[in-house]
Each structure stands twice: as structure tokens, then as C-alpha cells.
Amino acid sequence: MKGLGRNVLLFTASALFLVYVLAPVAWLVSSSVQQEAEITSRPPHWIPRQPTLENFEAIFQAKEKKVTYETRRAGDPATGGYIPSTARDLVPSMWNSLIVAVSVVVLNLLVAVPAAYAMAKIRYIGRSTSIYFMLTTRVIPDIALVVPFFLFIRTFGLLDHLGSLVITYLAITIPFSVFILVGYFESLPDELDKAARVDGCSRLQTLLRVYVPLAMPSLVAVVLFTFLTSWNEFLLALMFTQTPASQTMPIVVASFASDFTISFSFINAAGVLAVVPPVLMAVVFERYIVSGLTAGAVKG
Amino acid sequence: MARIRLESVGKRYPNGFVALEELSLEIADREFVVLLGPSGCGKSTTLNLIAGLEDVTAGSLYFDSTLMNVVPAHKRDVAMVFQSYALYPHKSVYENIAFGLRMRGHPRAEIESRVKDAARSLEIEPLLERRPHQLSGGQRQRVALGRALVRQPAAFLMDEPLSNLDAALRIAMRAEIKKLHHTMRTTFVYVTHDQAEALTLADRIVVMREGVIQQIGSPEEIYDRPRNTFVASFLGNPPINYLEGTLAADGARFVRGGLSLALPPELSKKIGAENGRQVRLGIRAEDVDPRGTGETLQGRISSVLPVGSDQFLGVEVEGTTLFFRVGRELRAAEGENVALSVNMNRAQIFDSSSGASLLWK
Amino acid sequence: MSIRAGALRGVFGAPVSRYDQASALWLLAPMLAVLLVVAVFPVLYSFWISLFDLRLTRPHRVPFVGLDNYLEVLQDELFWSSVWRTTSFTLMSVTAIMVIALAMALLLNEEFRGRRFLSAMLLVPWAIPYVANGLMWKWIYDSGYGALNGLLFQLDFIDKYMVWLGDSHKTLALIANAFVWKEVPLATILLLVGLKSIPADLYSAARVDGADLWRRFVHITLPALRPSFMLVMIYETMMAIRHFDLFFILTEGGPAEASHVLAWQVYVETFRKLSFGTGSALAYIMALVTFLLAFWLIRTLGRKL
Known part of the structure; x- marks a missing residue:
């Protein structure tokens, strides 16, 4: 039949798809294991001839090495290029990112799960108002929140404190979490709710003992979305953090970019480090992301 | 408890x-x-x-x-x-x-x-x-x-x-x-x-x-x-049949066109004597007998639906189609005429406009 | 249905169940509290600030100026050129996103071996932080050793290395390309969800009627996909209008003002010039525009949850 033609078409399309999606990242990874000399060759070496992990070592050892004007002028022997004075902040900043992301995830669940259950399963007065309210808050551009947040946070002395990031990230993640969860809860039968109630569950017990165990796929999706959003967020972190005490990974990595003396091999290694955790999470839990979104979107 | x-x-x-x-x-x-x-x-x-x-x-x-x-x-x-x-x-x-x-x-x-x-x-x-x-x-x-x-x-x-x-x-x-x-x-x-x-x-x-x-x-x-x-x-399968008509003979008869059925005394007593009142007569599907005597309905068979033990007959009486459940022993064919005796003791009488029963309050 | 007076007495607006009404409020309370503090309050506060000439360089004198900040912003030529650049960035990006995402979604909607692998790989750009995305493309676009130059040179499209991001005619398009690459996956997934919800019967029926592949696409797929297509398009439009990260990492608004978009202008006003009053007015104008856009979205799609 037309099987062969279809296969050729699918194969070509798949190949184009993969090249588009993966080629830039592959090049990032490839250049992160090249030495300064190789990275500056023309035309570029697509596949490194002498792969090295020196760039990564430089990042993890940046703490021990003293970076001064002289060492920078001399060039760092480890990378054959310049490494920035902020390099030592990279690993701590990843810890900061992790702390912020985990806190946001936990608070998100505590806030979004009960709210989504109420919106999906309880017929209360004001239901549609609360749903519209929740959706419209997500429409506000992050940048419009920056000034009031900044003044607000300064008043409470939270500037340069991870707490300020946790609070503001809740604003941008909660509406989306609730949206996904409402869709999922709605797809579960109402009669389960009634059954649990006559079996002696209060509303909260119904949620915890019946709906939460059943909503695991979408809970995983919410955790992932929230984690990735917090881990990756840049704009607000740029405004509210000033010192390495609170700077998150995107801020430190971005600081490399504005320094023209830094070796690209080093920046690329940092880029790879920044990319690995979220990409691993996303690919491993791919199933949940798609199904979590599906339940929400189909209902919408 | x-x-x-x-x-x-x-x-x-x-x-x-x-x-x-x-x-x-x-x-x-x-x-x-x-x-x-x-x-x-x-x-x-x-x-x-x-x-x-x-x-x-x-x-x-x-x-x-x-x-x-x-x-x-x-x-x-x-x-x-x-x-x-x-x-x-x-x-x-x-x-x-x-x-x-x-x-x-x-x-x-x-x-x-x-x-x-x-x-x-x-x-x-x-x-x-x-x-x-x-x-x-x-x-x-x-x-x-x-x-x-x-x-x-x-x-x-x-x-x-x-x-x-x-x-x-x-x-x-x-x-x-x-x-x-x-x-x-x-x-x-x-x-x-x-x-x-x-x-x-x-x-x-x-x-x-x-x-x-x-x-x-x-x-x-x-x-x-x-x-x-x-x-x-x-309630009832097939559902109860209705015939619109009027009361006559001081509540002792139900009349519709050429059809006139005598109501048992116990029923007519409950209805009260109101000649000419618009009423709806209800006859349950099973309350007819092809071989019985007494008040009879004459009609033309419009459909025959065997349902195992019994059969459902559609009968055209005075311009409406009524459905009855009768035994299989009745050899009925579409288009034939049939006479069915009605058990009037089980008949229901309702007010035409409100639908309320005139027998049971 | 008839309504008797007795049933009406004093019950209008009564909740379905008082216990449910109370428990719903308790369950919602944390979310409402958080959103009031982190979303509603900032929006109102932001408007309040925009009525003052608040400059961090001069923190002790904050005169009330009414709508002057708005007038100042609207009379600023840079504002209008930023609006224009934001619009063209948005149009370029959203068009490209929709075309690429639709093609990818159609591919992933087919059943074939390796489909699962493709959809897992699709999440790679989505998961990458915008900062890393920016650095990656900055390196690719690099005029000295970048991959774009290298590739085009090896393929003989160019005979010497060229300046990319530094060329004011190309900047916006190149940033848009980096933006598109990262936004395409989510758009694809959302469109795929829309595609999957089209009943297969429709296709069988069309096939029986003798419709070929193209006709099936035009007469079944496209109309059925309209709602999700609209949803994705408007979502991506809002994302493009407010986008900031890539402009910061790749060009800082440059060269000259070639990539000076609205989001960047808000940043410059507030955090470089430290003029919070005009910055807030600008942000408010942006918020209002996106808000109206979202309102239009909700109305057009007639969403109900």
C-alpha cells in the first residue's frame, strides 16, 4: 500500500524534528567539553577531538582557587581561558535555587490542592467568581509585579533573602497549579465524593483520603511545573537578589554572559550544569507532564 | 434504626x-x-x-x-x-x-x-x-x-x-x-x-x-x-389507556361517540351525577378479556406485538389507538376487527382538564 | 414550573449546604490570601505608585503628580518605538511558533515507532532555563566562533564570518528565533491535546466520503482544532509581549535601540534610571493591554470551568 511512502515521510519529519529540538543543545554540550584552543577553531569542531572535563572541574574548584586580577590576566591553566570571579558562586547558587524551588513546590501543594478541590467538587456560592479571579491573576505580566514587590519586600527587610523569591514565585505558580488540578479533580466522579461523605469523611478527609491518592498523576505534573518554573525564573530573581547569599542559579549564570573576558568554554559548562537537572526531570516524568496538562486542557 | x-x-x-x-x-x-x-x-x-x-x-x-x-x-x-x-x-x-x-x-x-x-x-x-x-x-x-x-x-x-x-x-x-x-x-x-x-x-x-x-x-x-x-x-406496562368522553345517565355511563360503557354502581356513586362532564376513562392494558362478557370495546387491530407469554394488541377504538395485553391464544391479525370485554370494576375515571381522579382522593 | 410562595420564603441565595459553603471557604482561604497579597495588592499598589514621581535617587521627596507619569510615557518617542518593536517581535514569534508547533503536533498525532521518544525529547527545550537558553544562542550567534557562522561557512552560504546579534536589522529576528525554540514544545503539547480530542469517527466518515488527506486536514482537523489553536496563540502572544529574559541576556536592548522592547523599557526605567513612578506607569499600561487581551480570550473562547 502507501506504507512505504508514509514511512519515508514520517522518518524525514522525525529527523527534522529531532535536529530542530536537539541540535542547539548538542552543540552546547559538545562545546562544554572542548578546551579553549579547540573551541576557538574555525570552522568549529562539531565533535570534540580532545574531550575534557576541565571546564567542569574549574567550576567545582572555583571556591578553592583564588581569582585575582593577575590570575585572570594570566589565564587560568585549568581552562586555558579566563574564569570569572563569580564562578565560585555557581554551586551555592544552585543550592539556593533548589531551596527556593522545593519551598515553592511544598507551599504550592498546601495552597493549591485544597482550593482546586473546593472549586472542582463543592457547589458553593461564589464558585465561578473565585475561578475567574484565580485565572485573571495569572494574566498580570511578571514585570508589572516587580516595582510593587520590590518596595513591599524592601519594607519587610526581605530584600536579598530567599523568602522574597518564594513568596513572589507563589504568585506566578499557584494559578497554574490550581488550573491543572481543577481539571483533574473534575474528571473524577462526583459520586466518590458523596460516598466518602456518607462513609464519615469531612470535606478535608474526603480530599486527603480519596481525591489526593487518585490525583497522583496530576500532582506529579504540578510538582514538576512548579519546580521548573521556580528553578528557571530569572526576572524577579534579578530584581530581588543582590549578593551570593540569595542569588539563584540563573542570576549567576547570567552574570557570566555580561563579562566579555570569560571563556565560552566555561560559560558553556555552566550552561550545561544549569540545564541538566530540569531536563532530566522533564524527560523522566514526561508521561505525567503530558497527562497532567491533558486533563486540565480537555475540560477547559 | x-x-x-x-x-x-x-x-x-x-x-x-x-x-x-x-x-x-x-x-x-x-x-x-x-x-x-x-x-x-x-x-x-x-x-x-x-x-x-x-x-x-x-x-x-x-x-x-x-x-x-x-x-x-x-x-x-x-x-x-x-x-x-x-x-x-x-x-x-x-x-x-x-x-x-x-x-x-x-x-x-x-x-x-x-x-x-x-x-x-x-x-x-x-x-x-x-x-x-x-x-x-x-x-x-x-x-x-x-x-x-x-x-x-x-x-x-x-x-x-x-x-x-x-x-x-x-x-x-x-x-x-x-x-x-x-x-x-x-x-x-x-x-x-x-x-x-x-x-x-x-x-x-x-x-x-x-x-x-x-x-x-x-x-x-x-x-x-x-x-x-x-x-x-x-405505572403499568404497557401504560394505561385513556379515552376522552363524557358522563351520561347520572354518572352511570361513559360515552364517546358511538361507544357507551356502563360504570359499576360503586364507581358511579363515587363520581356523583354530573351529566355531560368531560372525563378521561383509564383502562389498564391487562384489564380486557377477548372471551369475556359484559361491557365490550369494538375495534380494528392495528398492530400485533408478541412478547413471549402474551401479546400486545394495538386496537383502534373511536379514533384513538389503545394498547392491550392479551393471552397468546387469541389468533389476531392486523386489520381484523376484534371485540374485547372490559373489566369495568378496575376502570379509572379522571377529570379531563386537571387529570385528578374522580374515584380516589 | 410553578413556584409556591412557601418555598420562596427567605431562601434565595442560600448555599446548597451550609457545611459545604463553610468548608469551601476554609479550603480556599490560603489561596485567596496568597493571591491577595502577591497579586491583587501589587497591582493596586503599582497603580498608586504610578501617580507619584517616585525616584530612588531622591527618596525623600515624592510629589504626587496624578497622571503625569502616564502622559510622560505616552509622549516619549522611545515608548512608541518600543511598542512597535514589541509588536513586530510578537508577530514574528507567534507566527513561527504556531506554524512549527502545528507541524510537530500533527507529526506526534500519528502512530509510529519512536513517537514516545520524540515527545520526550520535545520537553528538552521546554525544561531549559531561559538564562541557559540565552547563553546557548549567544554562543551559537557568536560572531567570532559561533556555530551559525561555522555552519553557514561550511555549507558555503557565506564566505566570511558575519556579525549577527550586533546587526540591528537581524537582532529582533534572532532573538525571536531563540524565543520560538523554547516556546514551541508547550504549544505543541497543547495543540496535540486538541488534536487527540477530535473523534476518530469524523475521519472515518470523511474517508468513506472520499476526502483525501488534504481535504480531511482542511475540513476536519483545522475547524476542530480552532479552540485550542486560539488558546495557544493568545497564550503565546501574552508570553511574547511580556518577554524579558532573552533581551537581557542576548542584547540588553541593543545594538543602539534595535531590541529595546517594552519589557526592557520597564526594566531600564525602574532599575537603571530608578524612576519608579514612570516605570510603574509603563508596567501598568503593559498589564492593562495584556489584561484586555486575556479578557478577549475568555470571552472569545467562552470558557467555562
């Missing part, structure tokens, strides 16, 4: 929809009451109100002599069985049955023995470790019953519990539910739109329509002495 009393109960939703209007009903302890009506008649709402899943918005609801108006579901001692069974998909059969006891803090050993007893009486012991998705429809239904009966609740509420089963299983389960009612000795409130379930199960039937009770009575009462055309039409 409880007596359930609804006094002028109303249910109005925030959007203005009125589901129930001034509904008054008293359900005796250990009684089996069936709420019967088409969808949207308020029967499920009534059940939800009794369960505490929704509040009454007018009137009062009592269990025995305790006012229950705003007591939420989890604080009422009722159990419920649902059309979709509503088993917890993530729990084993054992856990499903035990859950209600667990939530009410019964000791572990007691829970175990009660779950085992319930499982034994429903013959689902071998299934206790399975998950709901591994069960057939009938098995799920039994688990749902087990979950309710293990609690030995004050009231047992059932919301169309058999509607998802196939026909044969439904009849078998009807018998089981009846048996359950005898052994549990508690109050049953059962919601259905299926007249056969209502007639076989109920001590009393409550026929409802658009939030208003039409009639309350034993199955015989509801069937034999319907108070209006809605009740009369809702």
Missing part, C-alpha cells in the same frame, strides 16, 4: 431553581420506601437531603425526634449505595468495605470481623483482596452493598443502585435487596425511575413529579387507586 420525618421541606438552589416544594413525608422505622418518578422530579434531591449532602432550604427534617436540617453528611448515621457504585478505585475490596467503620473509629478487630461477616453474607469473600477494576458489574454492586451494610446504619439510602446492571442481574439483585432489608431490620429509602423495582421492593411508594409528591401508598394502592393521570401513567 430511625424514623425519618420531612416536614414541608423545600429545596431551592442559589440559581433560583426549585427542586422540591413543601414536601412532607414520614418514613417509619424499618420501612422500605421507594421514591419513584422521572428524572428531574426531585427524588435524588430528597435522598441527598436525607443523607445530609445538601441542606434543606425550607421546612424541617427529623431523624426520630432530632432536627437534622444542618447536620452534615459525615455526622449522620446513614449509608448510601450509588448507581455508579462509587467504589474507591485505589482501595482493595476489603478496604472499601472497612473504610466507613475506620472513619468512625471502630477497633481494628471489630472491623475485621464485621467486614468478613458482610463479605460472607454477600458471597464476595474471595474478592476481598482485589481492586474494584478487577471486578464485574455485579460484583461491584455487591461490594457497594457490603460497604453500606457493614456499618449497620440508621438509614440505608439507595440511589438507582441497579440501573447499571443488565436485565437478568437486576432481577436477581432485587431479590437480594429485599432479603437484605429483612435481615438488616433498618429503614430503607430507595430511589428509582423503574416502576417494576418500586412495585417489587417497596412497603410504600412515593410518586414524585417536578418536586411535588403525587401520591404515597402501598404498591397495590398506587397501582389500583392512582390519584391522578400522572401516577396512573407512570
Whole structure:
């Protein structure tokens, strides 16, 4: 039949798809294991001839090495290029990112799960108002929140404190979490709710003992979305953090970019480090992301 | 074990929809009451109100002599069985049955023995470790019953519990539910739109329509002495036949065109003598006999539908088609004329405009 | 249906169940509290600030200026050129996103071996932080050793290395390309969800009627996909209008003002010039525009949850 033609078409399309999606990242990874000399060759070496992990070592050892004007002028022997004075902040900043992301995830669940259950399963007065309210808050551009947040946070002395990031990230993640969860809860039968109630569950017990165990796929999706959003967020972190005490990974990595003396091999290694955790999470839990979104979107 | 009393109960939703209007009903302890009506008649709402899943918005609801108006579901001692069974998909059969006891803090050993007893009486012991998705429809239904009966609740509420089963299983389960009612000795409130379930199960039937009770009575009462055309039409298969006509001879005769039927004295006494009054005569499908004597209907057969033991005849009488159930021994063919004697002692007479019965108040 | 007076008495607006009403409020309370503090309050506060000439360089004198900040912003030529650049960035990006995402979604909607692998790989760009995305493309676009130059040179499209991001005619398009690459996956997934919800019967029926592949696409797929297509398009439009990260990493608004978009202008006003009053006015104008857009979205799609 037309099987062969279809296969050729699918194969070509798949190949184009993969090249588009993966080629830039592959090049990032490839250049992160090249030495300064190789990275500056023309035309570029697509596949490194002498792969090295020196760039990564430089990042993890940046703490021990003293970076001064002289060492920078001399060039760092480890990378054959310049490494920035902020390099030592990279690993701590990843810890900061992790702390912020985990806190946001936990608070998100505590806030979004009960709210989504109420919106999906309880017929209360004001239901549609609360749903519209929740959706419209997500429409506000992050940048419009920056000034009031900044003044607000300064008043409470939270500037340069991870707490300020946790609070503001809740604003941008909660509406989306609730949206996904409402869709999922709605797809579960109402009669389960009634059954649990006559079996002696209060509303909260119904949620915890019946709906939460059943909503695991979408809970995983919410955790992932929230984690990735917090881990990756840049704009607000740029405004509210000033010192390495609170700077998150995107801020430190971005600081490399504005320094023209830094070796690209080093920046690329940092880029790879920044990319690995979220990409691993996303690919491993791919199933949940798609199904979590599906339940929400189909209902919408 | 409880007596359930609804006094002028109303249910109005925030959007203005009125589901129930001034509904008054008293359900005796250990009684089996069936709420019967088409969808949207308020029967499920009534059940939800009794369960505490929704509040009454007018009137009062009592269990025995305790006012229950705003007591939420989890604080009422009722159990419920649902059309979709509503088993917890993530729990084993054992856990499903035990859950209600667990939530009410019964000791572990007691829970175990009660779950085992319930499982034994429903013959689902071998299934206790399975998950709901591994069960057939009938098995799920039994688990749902087990979950309710293990609690030995004050009231047992059932919301169309058999509607998802196939026909044969439904009849078998009807018998089981009846048996359950005898052994549990508690109050049953059962919601259905299926007249056969209502007639076989109920001590009393409550026929409802658009939030208003039409009639309350034993199955015989509801069937034999319907108070209006809605009740009369809702029960019976095929449904009751109506003939519009007038009263004559001081309420002793029903006349429509060339048709004139004598009413038995007991009936005409109840109607009162009002010659020329527009009435609707109701004849149940089975109340005719092809070989009988007495008052007869003459007509042309328009359809013949054999249904195994019997046959349904469509007969054109005075411009309307009536449907009757007769034995198979009558050799009938479409287009032939037929004479059927009517058992006028079982005839119903309704007011033409209001539909109210002139015989039974 | 007839309504008797008795049933009406004093029950209008009564909740379905008082217990449910109370428990719903408790369950919602944390979310409402958080959103009031982190969303509603900032929006109102932001408007309040925009009425003052608040400059961090001069923190002790904050005169009330009414709508002057708005007038100042609206009379600023840079504002209008930023609006224009934001619009063209948005149009370029959204068009490209929709075309690429639709093609990818159609591919992933087919059943073939390796489909699962493709959809897992699709999440790679989505998961990458915008900062890393920016650095990656900055390196690719690099005029000295970048991959774009290298590739085009090896393929003989160019005979010497060229300046990319530094060329004001190309900047916006190159940033848009980096933006598109990262936004395409989510758009694809959302469109795929829409595709999957089209009943297969429709296709069988069309096939029986003799419709070829193209006709099936035009007469079944496209109309059925309209709601999700609209949803994705408007979502991506809002994302493009407010986008900031890539402009910061790749060009800082440059060269000259070639990539000076609205989001960047808000940043410059507030955090470089430290003029919070005009910055807030600008942000408010942006918020209002996106708000109206979202309102239009909700109305057009007639969403109900």
C-alpha cells in the first residue's frame, strides 16, 4: 500500500524534528567539553577531538582557587581561558535555587490542592467568581509585579533573602497549579465524593483520603511545573537578589554572559550544569507532564 | 434504626431553581420506601437531603425526634449505595468495605470481623483482596452493598443502585435487596425511575413529579387507586389507556361517540351525577378479556406485538389507538376487527382538564 | 414550573449546604490570601505608585503628580518605538511558533515507532532555563566562533564570518528565533491535546466520503482544532509581549535601540534610571493591554470551568 511512502515521510519529519529540538543543545554540550584552543577553531569542531572535563572541574574548584586580577590576566591553566570571579558562586547558587524551588513546590501543594478541590467538587456560592479571579491573576505580566514587590519586600527587610523569591514565585505558580488540578479533580466522579461523605469523611478527609491518592498523576505534573518554573525564573530573581547569599542559579549564570573576558568554554559548562537537572526531570516524568496538562486542557 | 420525618421541606438552589416544594413525608422505622418518578422530579434531591449532602432550604427534617436540617453528611448515621457504585478505585475490596467503620473509629478487630461477616453474607469473600477494576458489574454492586451494610446504619439510602446492571442481574439483585432489608431490620429509602423495582421492593411508594409528591401508598394502592393521570401513567406496562368522553345517565355511563360503557354502581356513586362532564376513562392494558362478557370495546387491530407469554394488541377504538395485553391464544391479525370485554370494576375515571381522579382522593 | 410562595420564603441565595459553603471557604482561604497579597495588592499598589514621581535617587521627596507619569510615557518617542518593536517581535514569534508547533503536533498525532521518544525529547527545550537558553544562542550567534557562522561557512552560504546579534536589522529576528525554540514544545503539547480530542469517527466518515488527506486536514482537523489553536496563540502572544529574559541576556536592548522592547523599557526605567513612578506607569499600561487581551480570550473562547 502507501506504507512505504508514509514511512519515508514520517522518518524525514522525525529527523527534522529531532535536529530542530536537539541540535542547539548538542552543540552546547559538545562545546562544554572542548578546551579553549579547540573551541576557538574555525570552522568549529562539531565533535570534540580532545574531550575534557576541565571546564567542569574549574567550576567545582572555583571556591578553592583564588581569582585575582593577575590570575585572570594570566589565564587560568585549568581552562586555558579566563574564569570569572563569580564562578565560585555557581554551586551555592544552585543550592539556593533548589531551596527556593522545593519551598515553592511544598507551599504550592498546601495552597493549591485544597482550593482546586473546593472549586472542582463543592457547589458553593461564589464558585465561578473565585475561578475567574484565580485565572485573571495569572494574566498580570511578571514585570508589572516587580516595582510593587520590590518596595513591599524592601519594607519587610526581605530584600536579598530567599523568602522574597518564594513568596513572589507563589504568585506566578499557584494559578497554574490550581488550573491543572481543577481539571483533574473534575474528571473524577462526583459520586466518590458523596460516598466518602456518607462513609464519615469531612470535606478535608474526603480530599486527603480519596481525591489526593487518585490525583497522583496530576500532582506529579504540578510538582514538576512548579519546580521548573521556580528553578528557571530569572526576572524577579534579578530584581530581588543582590549578593551570593540569595542569588539563584540563573542570576549567576547570567552574570557570566555580561563579562566579555570569560571563556565560552566555561560559560558553556555552566550552561550545561544549569540545564541538566530540569531536563532530566522533564524527560523522566514526561508521561505525567503530558497527562497532567491533558486533563486540565480537555475540560477547559 | 430511625424514623425519618420531612416536614414541608423545600429545596431551592442559589440559581433560583426549585427542586422540591413543601414536601412532607414520614418514613417509619424499618420501612422500605421507594421514591419513584422521572428524572428531574426531585427524588435524588430528597435522598441527598436525607443523607445530609445538601441542606434543606425550607421546612424541617427529623431523624426520630432530632432536627437534622444542618447536620452534615459525615455526622449522620446513614449509608448510601450509588448507581455508579462509587467504589474507591485505589482501595482493595476489603478496604472499601472497612473504610466507613475506620472513619468512625471502630477497633481494628471489630472491623475485621464485621467486614468478613458482610463479605460472607454477600458471597464476595474471595474478592476481598482485589481492586474494584478487577471486578464485574455485579460484583461491584455487591461490594457497594457490603460497604453500606457493614456499618449497620440508621438509614440505608439507595440511589438507582441497579440501573447499571443488565436485565437478568437486576432481577436477581432485587431479590437480594429485599432479603437484605429483612435481615438488616433498618429503614430503607430507595430511589428509582423503574416502576417494576418500586412495585417489587417497596412497603410504600412515593410518586414524585417536578418536586411535588403525587401520591404515597402501598404498591397495590398506587397501582389500583392512582390519584391522578400522572401516577396512573407512570405505572403499568404497557401504560394505561385513556379515552376522552363524557358522563351520561347520572354518572352511570361513559360515552364517546358511538361507544357507551356502563360504570359499576360503586364507581358511579363515587363520581356523583354530573351529566355531560368531560372525563378521561383509564383502562389498564391487562384489564380486557377477548372471551369475556359484559361491557365490550369494538375495534380494528392495528398492530400485533408478541412478547413471549402474551401479546400486545394495538386496537383502534373511536379514533384513538389503545394498547392491550392479551393471552397468546387469541389468533389476531392486523386489520381484523376484534371485540374485547372490559373489566369495568378496575376502570379509572379522571377529570379531563386537571387529570385528578374522580374515584380516589 | 410553578413556584409556591412557601418555598420562596427567605431562601434565595442560600448555599446548597451550609457545611459545604463553610468548608469551601476554609479550603480556599490560603489561596485567596496568597493571591491577595502577591497579586491583587501589587497591582493596586503599582497603580498608586504610578501617580507619584517616585525616584530612588531622591527618596525623600515624592510629589504626587496624578497622571503625569502616564502622559510622560505616552509622549516619549522611545515608548512608541518600543511598542512597535514589541509588536513586530510578537508577530514574528507567534507566527513561527504556531506554524512549527502545528507541524510537530500533527507529526506526534500519528502512530509510529519512536513517537514516545520524540515527545520526550520535545520537553528538552521546554525544561531549559531561559538564562541557559540565552547563553546557548549567544554562543551559537557568536560572531567570532559561533556555530551559525561555522555552519553557514561550511555549507558555503557565506564566505566570511558575519556579525549577527550586533546587526540591528537581524537582532529582533534572532532573538525571536531563540524565543520560538523554547516556546514551541508547550504549544505543541497543547495543540496535540486538541488534536487527540477530535473523534476518530469524523475521519472515518470523511474517508468513506472520499476526502483525501488534504481535504480531511482542511475540513476536519483545522475547524476542530480552532479552540485550542486560539488558546495557544493568545497564550503565546501574552508570553511574547511580556518577554524579558532573552533581551537581557542576548542584547540588553541593543545594538543602539534595535531590541529595546517594552519589557526592557520597564526594566531600564525602574532599575537603571530608578524612576519608579514612570516605570510603574509603563508596567501598568503593559498589564492593562495584556489584561484586555486575556479578557478577549475568555470571552472569545467562552470558557467555562
